[in-house]
Amino acid sequence: MYQRILVPTDGSEITAKAARQAIDLAKLCGAELVTLSAKEPFPYGAISEMQPTPPQEFFDAQERIASQRVQSVLQAAAASGVPCKALTVEALHPWEAICDQAKEQGCDLIVMASHGRRGVAALLLGSETQKVLTHASIPVLVVR
DSSP: OOSEEEEEOOSSHHHHHHHHHHHHHHHHHTOEEEEEEEEOOOOGGGOOTTOSSOHHHHHHHHHHHHHHHHHHHHHHHHHTTOOEEEEEEEOSSHHHHHHHHHHHTTOSEEEEEOOOOOHHHHHHHOOHHHHHHHHOSSOEEEEO
């Protein structure tokens, strides 16, 4: 069935639920997981003499946060005996990183969470999940 499943994480409880579903599915299919966390790029347009955070400090903090996010998925996968590879990538738009990495890593399924926003909130806030659904070339399983 599925051989390589991508599960993006932002560290929230809903993405942890999606990760658990991806781990269970991977175990059932004998698939491996790829977990991904997107790091925010440095806001270079805001550079001034009064910059509150030096660029390297910003990059280090972003890497630390993203690494913690994927580490929790790695640990859960290992506890279930599912092989898992972790990636952290810098991305202005997380949905693009998810679609790009799914293709680059040879994934045949994306499992991701939906925060369940509806109506005006969904329109104003946008949805990374919706954008992945629109742009992905492989199946996407959405967990609520």
